[in-house]
Amino acid sequence: MRRGQPLYLDLADRLASGITEKRYPVGSLLPTEAELCAQFEISRFTAREAVKQLQAIGLVATRRGIGTEVVTAKPNAGRFSCAFDSVSEFIHSARLTRLTKIVTEDLPADKVVADALKREKGCPVLRIQATRILLSEKGRALRPIALVDVHVPAEYGAIREDLKHLDTTLNLLIEKRYGIRTSQVEQTVEPCLVDGSQAKVLNVKPGSLGILFTRRYVSDRGNPIEYVRNIQAGDDARLNMTMRSTGR
Amino acid sequence: MRRGQPLYLDLADRLASGITEKRYPVGSLLPTEAELCAQFEISRFTAREAVKQLQAIGLVATRRGIGTEVVTAKPNAGRFSCAFDSVSEFIHSARLTRLTKIVTEDLPADKVVADALKREKGCPVLRIQATRILLSEKGRALRPIALVDVHVPAEYGAIREDLKHLDTTLNLLIEKRYGIRTSQVEQTVEPCLVDGSQAKVLNVKPGSLGILFTRRYVSDRGNPIEYVRNIQAGDDARLNMTMRSTGR
DNA sequence: CCGTATTTGTGCGTATGTATA
DNA sequence: ATATACATACGCACAAATACG
Numbered sequence: 179m180r181r182g183q184p185l186y187l188d189l190a191d192r193l194a195s196g197i198t199e200k201r202y203p204v205g206s207l208l209p210t211e212a213e214l215c216a217q218f219e220i221s222r223f224t225a226r227e228a229v230k231q232l233q234a235i236g237l238v239a240t241r242r243g244i245g246t247e248v249v250t251a252k253p254n255a256g257r258f259s260c261a262f263d264s265v266s267e268f269i270h271s272a273r274l275t276r277l278t279k280i281v282t283e284d285l286p287a288d289k290v291v292a293d294a295l296k297r298e299k300g301c302p303v304l305r306i307q308a309t310r311i312l313l314s315e316k317g318r319a320l321r322p323i324a325l326v327d328v329h330v331p332a333e334y335g336a337i338r339e340d341l342k343h344l345d346t347t348l349n350l351l352i353e354k355r356y357g358i359r360t361s362q363v364e365q366t367v368e369p370c371l372v373d374g375s376q377a378k379v380l381n382v383k384p385g386s387l388g389i390l391f392t393r394r395y396v397s398d399r400g401n402p403i404e405y406v407r408n409i410q411a412g413d414d415a416r417l418n419m420t421m422r423s424t425g426r
Numbered sequence: 427m428r429r430g431q432p433l434y435l436d437l438a439d440r441l442a443s444g445i446t447e448k449r450y451p452v453g454s455l456l457p458t459e460a461e462l463c464a465q466f467e468i469s470r471f472t473a474r475e476a477v478k479q480l481q482a483i484g485l486v487a488t489r490r491g492i493g494t495e496v497v498t499a500k501p502n503a504g505r506f507s508c509a510f511d512s513v514s515e516f517i518h519s520a521r522l523t524r525l526t527k528i529v530t531e532d533l534p535a536d537k538v539v540a541d542a543l544k545r546e547k548g549c550p551v552l553r554i555q556a557t558r559i560l561l562s563e564k565g566r567a568l569r570p571i572a573l574v575d576v577h578v579p580a581e582y583g584a585i586r587e588d589l590k591h592l593d594t595t596l597n598l599l600i601e602k603r604y605g606i607r608t609s610q611v612e613q614t615v616e617p618c619l620v621d622g623s624q625a626k627v628l629n630v631k632p633g634s635l636g637i638l639f640t641r642r643y644v645s646d647r648g649n650p651i652e653y654v655r656n657i658q659a660g661d662d663a664r665l666n667m668t669m670r671s672t673g674r
Numbered sequence: 675c676c677g678t679a680t681t682t683g684t685g686c687g688t689a690t691g692t693a694t695a
Numbered sequence: 696a697t698a699t700a701c702a703t704a705c706g707c708a709c710a711a712a713t714a715c716g
Contacts, residue, residue, distance in 0.1 A: 184684060210700060221686045226701085236668075242701035243694030367665040369617030369635040387617040387635075417615040417665075420484055432703060458681060469705045474682090490682035491713030 186227035189218060193228060197237055197251050207245040208238060239361065241398075275323065277308040277348075279379075280341050284332065291329045294394055294405040302332035306341070306348070309379055310408075322380050323414045327407040334403065349395050349404055361398035367391055372411045382411045389415040434475035437466060441476060445485055445499050456486060456494040484610055487646055497648045523571065525556040525596075528589050532580065539577045542642050542653040550580035554589070554596070557627055558656075570628050571662045575655040582651065597643050597652055609646035615639055620659045630659045637663040 183191075196202045209217060214225040229246055232238045240246040286300040295303070310324040328348060330337070337351050344351065349360055370390040377384040388411035395404040444450045457465065462473040477494055480486045488494040534548040543551070558572040576596055578585070585599050592599065597608055618638040625632040636659035643652040 186684080212700080223685060223687090227684085229701095240701065241694080242692070243699070245700060363669040365667050365669070367615060367637075367667075369637050369663055371635070387619070389615075389617050415617055419613050419615070421611040421613065434703080460681080471704055471706090475703085488682065489713085490711065491680075493681060 185220060186224045187231065189214070189220065189224065189228035190231035192218075193232060194235075194237060197232075197248055200251070202248050204248050204251055206248055208232075208248065210245055275310050275312055276319075277326065277341075277344055278311050278319075280306060280308040280344075282306050282338050282341065284335070287329065291405055295329065295331055295402045297331065303329045304332055304335045304338065305329050306338075323410060325376055325379060325409045329405045330403065348406075352403055358397045358399075358401075358403065360395045360403065362396040363393060364396065365391060365393045367417055370409065372409060376409060377411070380409070380411045386411055387415055389417065432475075433468060434472045435479065437462070437468065437472065437476035438479035441480060442483075442485060445480075445496055448499070450496050452496050452499055454496055455492075456480075456496065458493055487609065487648060489646070495648070523558050523560055524567075525574065525589075525592055526559055526567075528554060528556040528592075530554050530586050530589065532583070535577070539653055543577065543579055543650045545579065551577045552580055552583045552586060553577050554586075571658060573624055573627060573657045577653045578651065596654075600651055606649075606651065607646045608643045608651065610644040611641060612644065613639060613641045615665055618657065620657060624657060625659070628657070628659045634659055635663055637665070 193202070193208065197204075202208055208214075208229070211222055211225045211229070214220070214228070215222050218225075229238065229240065232246075233240065237248065237250060238246050239249050283305045284302060285305055287295065287297060287303045289299050291303060292299040292301060295301075297303075306326075306328040308326050308328075309322050310326055312320040312323050314320050330348075330352065334352050334356060337348070337355055340351055340355065353359060368390050370388045371385055372380060372382060372388040374384045376388075377386065380388075382388075388409050391406070391408040391410070393404075393406040393408065394402055395406075397403050441450070441456065445452075450456055456462075456477070459470055459473045459477070462468070462476070463470050466473075477486065477488065480494075481488065485496065485498060486494050487497050531553045532550060533553055535543065535545060535551045537547050539551060540547040540549060543549075545551075554574075554576040556574050556576075557570050558574055560568040560571050562568055578596075578600065582600050582604060585596070585603055588599055588603065600606065601608060616638050618636045619633055620628060620630060620636040622632040624636075625634065628636075630636075636657050639654070639656040639658070641652075641654040641656065642650055643654075645651050
């Protein structure tokens, strides 16, 4: 603690300015922990703590065996956008639910879907529509909570075979089957009104307030792998989140 | 890593169930790091990592010289709850805006406000109503983006004097003036319809779709310091967020 | 007011495990 | 199979904040 600040925060600041000043461009790897130790004459503990700070504000992502990649130089561009440090809790939250009434369809992508998946308009995609229901601890169906409408590129179409006995999320299914990793999930949340047919399935009055989640899963290579539209209504038309200070 | 899980996660699970099962009641202190080391025959590193996990999901708060206090036994009630690890980007996002048409009022807390602030119903609070407007780079007012309705305990009432020349957030104002730190922000997002008077201020049609943010700021000692209701409509009735994997 | 004990925060060194190329 | 890089885990020491006599 030379300048009234812990060493690791000092290093975190240096690295952060290194990123904004393009010495560590987006997409490149930060120096390895060992290199940081040598360059700044610090212990590995200090180097790791510094990198954790950068992870916490979403500037970098680390993968063991690979290194620490610079993900973005501007932690957040838009208003009210936030970087999570883990999608695991998000995925975890989908545990006690299950998809039912699954309908699949092969079709050419319309403009919206094509843009989201970064493909040409008209390219073949697999569409999966379903109802997500809440389960009790014992696995009994309690009530419908969401209408989901998923599009994946046709090359992942083989997941169709696994949909019957789906006990995880679609995304995990694709990750497992095709050996890819989701590194980023982009989500938009906006209000909507549920129409008659949607209301019937969700068991609410037609025209009542709902919330529309539009979500895109992107692989660590930057390829969109899944585009989801998700409508929830009634008590489920609500998003709770907790933001925490990192201690600075 | 005995059972496929790192030791510190294992300990974190034990402590978490200890909290939910009231062996460590809310308000009490967890065993000190030294005690955890002794009881579970682990190193201090492992004990600290475990406690960090609990901090990350908001179950506990630590203060040096004191110990680790149990803050709540239920980190997140609702589904689709997500723990951010930094509120700074959220605060940052409010930079190019300003509050206008600020109206203050002293009044007794109703039930909702009292519950949110963890006070008795009828306790004195300061209410601040205002319109948040978007500013251009040069500081010119562009358009209204939100109606804000803030309640703070009367003991922070002196911030009223600073509202005239407010160039930060209300929360930072309180932090600075009273020397407290916000460690956690809990937010609920839900759809709503804007009524006539709201629509007029927000410059949208009456009855159009809006989004209601309900937010509570909690200090590092677990005291609620601010309760905010925030309505946005039109193009602002949208929440964008990006979740990234850290590589775990 | 001072000194001391307690408790967490910071920092170092080292060793071993695991994922990746 | 080997090398690389991060993850987990142990040990130790001292600093800083707090509580208390």
